[in-house]
Amino acid sequence: MAVGVARGDVERAGRRAAGHRAFHGLTRGGLVGKGVVYLLIGWLAVRIGMGDGGGEEADKGGALQTVAGGPGGTVVLWALVVGFAGLALWRFAESAYGQPVPEGHKATKRLASFARGVFYGVSCAAILVFVLGGGATSSDQQSKEYTARAMAEPGGRWLVLAVGAGFVGWGIGNVVNALRRKFLEELDTARMGRRVRGAVKTLGIVGRSARGISFGAIGVFLAHAALTFDAGKAKGLDGTLREFAGTPAGPWALVAVALGLVTYGVYAFCEARWRRVETVR
Template sequence: MNISSHVPSPPPKWVENFARFGLAAKGVVYCLVGTLAFMAAFEIGRKSTQSAGKQGVFQFILEQPFGKWLLAIVAIGLVCYTLWRLIQGIKDTDNKGTDAKGIAKRLRFVFSGLVYGALAFLAAQMVLGNRSGNGGSGGSRRMLVGELLQQPFGQWLVGILAVGTMAIGLYQIYYGLSDKYKKNVQGAGLKHDMETKLVRMGKIGYIARGVVWIVIGYLFLKAALSSNAQEAGSSSQAFQFLETSSYGSFLLGAVAVGLIFYGAFMFMRAKYQPIGTS
């Protein structure tokens, strides 16, 4: 039985609008994450690595004029991105197929949708005034690791999670270096020099994002080996890890610039990427 056939087909324009709005919201988040991480790296404006995490970015938006309205728009954009990714995975609007490779790609779309759905929920909570939560994504990761460690073979389960997270990071780096990401913006119609620069920004962005995923995976691995959930963390803890390493300010600064480039590339995708709606 084809389960996806029971999911109603949304209007094509509806899918496209949601995808583009969602990609733009993702671009805003990553540009701000990169900017705040860069400021933390070189101690600009008293910013810390904690403020460069997703929750810190949402708090930064809240503190701006009309902050609640701005954050609400970002939250709606992230919801749009979530729905688009789920539609991609369930309805196979990009025609990935039902073989093993196609199913793996569609599951990746669904996983991405769930991750950004959680971010949208966090942003919505902060708009409504619930700023404490559980410490943001870092706290939720520690809660997850803590729950896993209490299960039989808990350290192995967290170890598997760590390896999977690092694998995602390695794939992000491979995706950037292999130039596969270019298919999202091929034939954008920009002037050649501008298109070349933006595409290069995308390459650097995917590599930087991969580095962050690998560090988060490494923190999971430390939690598994020590059987201590407090060792786990999110992007803000990954930034702190980079900052405290050798040449930490320059390393974190380079990753931060890469994340800004990734955000800029999301804007390019929002404008020019062909959106599958079949």
Template sequence: MSGPGTAAGAAGRAGQSDALEHLARVGLIAYGMVHVLVAWLALQLAWGGGSSESADQSGALATLAESPVGKPLLWVLAVGLVALALWQAAEVVRWRSGWSASGDTRKKAVEKTVKAVAKAVVYAALAVLAFRAATGGGQSGSGQQQQTTAGVLGWPGGRWLVAAAGLVVIGVGAHHVLKGLKKGFLEEIDLASAPPTAERTVTRLGQVGYPAKGVAFAVVGALLVYAALTFDPARASGLDGAMRTILDAPFGRVLLTLVALGIAAFGAFCFVRARYPERT
């Protein structure tokens, strides 16, 4: 006997697997570590630390690879990030079964499915970056994004696709800001098993971390839109370019420092979430 119900049940059992949950905790720690390293690179950029790495995820992983235990740790992080992607894939199947419902139940199922797909893609992409860093391959995130943007701009209607992608990224940034202001991130923490001190700590971290990450996303999206308007893929310089754009703004050093501290707070939020995870 097969069908959506049995698929959802199998996904639920997979998502509840102790082994997968333990690996997903490692993935959350890895996700947090990437953000802390990005924050450190952004601070170096703001205060002239002279780092040769780009202030983005690929730069963070490259920095980790240069440490004495970097390569083995990158393999562990990559496996954990793959587990996170699988964790969210199981959520996709579980919530997809609710699409046949009606009213608010169906609306919630569609929303949860879309979010789980987006998270699975992000975690899988970071896992690929971690594998490349562990094997000494790949290039900077800004370089990859510029190549991709150049290719898309060459398509019929490519300029509109790049602009639309930029607007979507801006929307994601706005969502992160609102999520931080409205404390929506608390749904990702199992508050029932967390002590009051942990709840207060994670609330403060989320209130700072999510808006800061949202601002970075919004700048990345704005650069994509600008690349589409000017037909210049070099403008689409990813997160590293967003950091440099913030630095070039009035009071840029202070603004970039605040964004970096906020991104570090998001990384710390991921560490707490790894201790008290709640799948959503």
């Protein structure tokens, strides 16, 4: 019985912490940080598409290097560390207590929040390593290395294929949900004016679709690497974006997707203002 009481006390304390105004502020700060990262990734990809990339990579590492080279770079980088830590804690709180959306208590939604919490936690750790002088590793290099290590293990090839399929499914889901305007359920639209709501809706549709297409394409390359048993076929975000320039539309396809990621960065700022960040009580 004592164990049950202690568990209840821990849950109540966790709910109070997750519902605190300071925790919500940390979460919104993290959403701003996410917006900054996507703005920079999109801008770097635009420059690559226009032939002015200068050897920079359109991924998180390239974004961090850009921040580091700017005014107050170290301060901004530490702010990103704190912000992404806040995003991870927010998603873990959702996995424990539910999302503030219809049927947000369901196991599938809680599991999705947990997976996103892990993703943001890894991102936070990567930014922290960069701030402490560890440097930024190319997303393409990381993808190839991790794929090679996985496929060297028994059954690793099928694991890579499953991860690739997961990315494809997640990307398709993002595009479908964007087109169906499902993301509006996550926003406090009652606090928006009619014109603002229309603008946010457009930003969400374009930005979330572009992000879904980008990460879905990463999954395609991972699946191709698994099927051909060639880790060199795997690509990170930078390599995937560059592949759009090889389509019949040429560099303009890359520029279009890149501008979509810039749009997602702007949409993330809207999330910071209107996202429902409270957990289900």
